Amino acid sequence: MYKNFSLVPKVMFGRGSFAQLGDVLEERRTNSDGFVVFVLDDVFAGSELEKRLPVEDGDMVLYVNVDDEPKTEYTDLLVDKVKQHNTILPDGIVGIGGGSTLDIAKVVSLMLTNPGSSADYQGWDLIKNPAVYHVGIPTLAGTGAEISRTAILTGPEKKLGINSDYTLYDQVILDPELLKGVPKDQWFYTGMDCYIHDVESLKGTFINEFSKAYGEKSIDMCRQIFLEDHPDADDKLMMASYFGGMSIAYSQVGACHALSYGLSYVLGTHHGIGCCMAFDALDEIYPEGVLEFRKMMDRHQIVLPKKVAAPLSQEKLQLMVTTALNLTPLWENCLGPDWRHIMTREKCLELYLRM
Numbered sequence: 086m087y088k089n090f091s092l093v094p095k096v097m098f099g100r101g102s103f104a105q106l107g108d109v110l111e112e113r114r115t116n117s118d119g120f121v122v123f124v125l126d127d128v129f130a131g132s133e134l135e136k137r138l139p140v141e142d143g144d145m146v147l148y149v150n151v152d153d154e155p156k157t158e159y160t161d162l163l164v165d166k167v168k169q170h171n172t173i174l175p176d177g178i179v180g181i182g183g184g185s186t187l188d189i190a191k192v193v194s195l196m197l198t199n200p201g202s203s204a205d206y207q208g209w210d211l212i213k214n215p216a217v218y219h220v221g222i223p224t225l226a227g228t229g230a231e232i233s234r235t236a237i238l239t240g241p242e243k244k245l246g247i248n249s250d251y252t253l254y255d256q257v258i259l260d261p262e263l264l265k266g267v268p269k270d271q272w273f274y275t276g277m278d279c280y281i282h283d284v285e286s287l288k289g290t291f292i293n294e295f296s297k298a299y300g301e302k303s304i305d306m307c308r309q310i311f312l313e314d315h316p317d318a319d320d321k322l323m324m325a326s327y328f329g330g331m332s333i334a335y336s337q338v339g340a341c342h343a344l345s346y347g348l349s350y351v352l353g354t355h356h357g358i359g360c361c362m363a364f365d366a367l368d369e370i371y372p373e374g375v376l377e378f379r380k381m382m383d384r385h386q387i388v389l390p391k392k393v394a395a396p397l398s399q400e401k402l403q404l405m406v407t408t409a410l411n412l413t414p415l416w417e418n419c420l421g422p423d424w425r426h427i428m429t430r431e432k433c434l435e436l437y438l439r440m
């Protein structure tokens with residue numbers, strides 16, 4: 086079966102493009118009772134960026150905290166807050182932040198028009214009704230969340246995205262100026278998420294010319310960003326993230342992402358750093374990629390936490406292994422249809438004990 090997926094229909098790119106957000110929203114504002122919700126990473130509370138938001142009377146600035154990655158419970162709470170603010174549906178939702186905030190804003194826009202808890206929709210194409218119009222504005226680059234048809238959530242039973250065509254942003258604004266001021270470690274980890282998307286897509290068995298076209302360009306830009314010096318590195322990173330997301334849209338990620346889900350579920354490890362920790366243990370599967378990744382780490386003097394799994398109980402280690410091995414398509418992409426014979430529980434545990 087060939088995938089037949091929607092794409093983000095409207096994209097604005099360029100330094101300073103954030104200033105046009107007001108014009109973009111103007112087209113969507115209905116009448117004087119209408120309102121827009123700005124879902125803003127609380128790292129920006131009181132910042133210059135917040136002052137530049139085109140907030141009008143009746144609008145809502147909804148601060149979100151991403152110290153922990155998005156949980157279903159938390160997004161349900163945020164949806165209630167919007168409903169308390171106004172009983173009518175908003176004219177638009179604007180997500181401003183890194184991958185976590187972008188995903189939260191997607192969920193809020195979906196859950197305003199779909200009944201129940203966000204946990205009911207973790208999976209593929211379970212969303213029934215179109216979302217409220219939503220705009221995504223990344224302030225960190227690498228996850229590809231701005232372009233993907235998923236919003237990743239940790240629920241009571243699983244960490245799994247809400248995957249649907251309705252999840253996609255209606256509009257994204259890619260302004261490289263917004264990346265200014267990201268702490269260096271975070272810049273590196275989220276950037277490596279993109280590099281790893283590219284490696285896993287390009288080295289996977291699902292690879293095809295569509296994914297290759299985007300993945301090869303994205304990895305080339307990652308090399309320029311992380312192994313060379315360029316004054317427009319932030320512009321490159323914005324586009325590398327977008328292209329990395331496009332590459333996996335028609336292929337899949339692999340072993341590193343599967344293992345990072347285990348780390349995240351059991352230890353709460355954040356996506357970017359978790360992918361880095363897992364990738365560093367994957368010499369056997371991605372030998373060239375891991376070598377190049379280590380060069381990038383050296384160049385930016387990044388030191389990863391070590392031996393995080395070793396102190397865990399057998400029970401927790403086994404839960405990590407189960408979480409990772411449940412991600413069948415990722416392993417199939419990485420190792421082929423016979424992957425269960427290669428990535429046994431013992432092998433998977435051994436990889437965790439290397440991290």
Ligand code: NAD
Nearest residue numbers: 128154183184185224225228230233235237266267275356
């Ligand atoms: P993040 O959004 O979790 O943010 C990391 C930290 O950086 C936070 O403390 C945040 O407040 C801070 N931050 C963000 N922008 C900043 C800025 N401009 N200046 C200073 N600080 C800033 O990080 P991320 O790596 O972008 O996103 C990871 C999340 O993305 C995870 O929740 C993961 O599940 C999700 N993800 C989603 C997709 C998708 O396709 N939907 C893909 C990959 C990852």
Ligand code: ZN
Nearest residue numbers: 228278282342
């Ligand atoms: Zn990723």
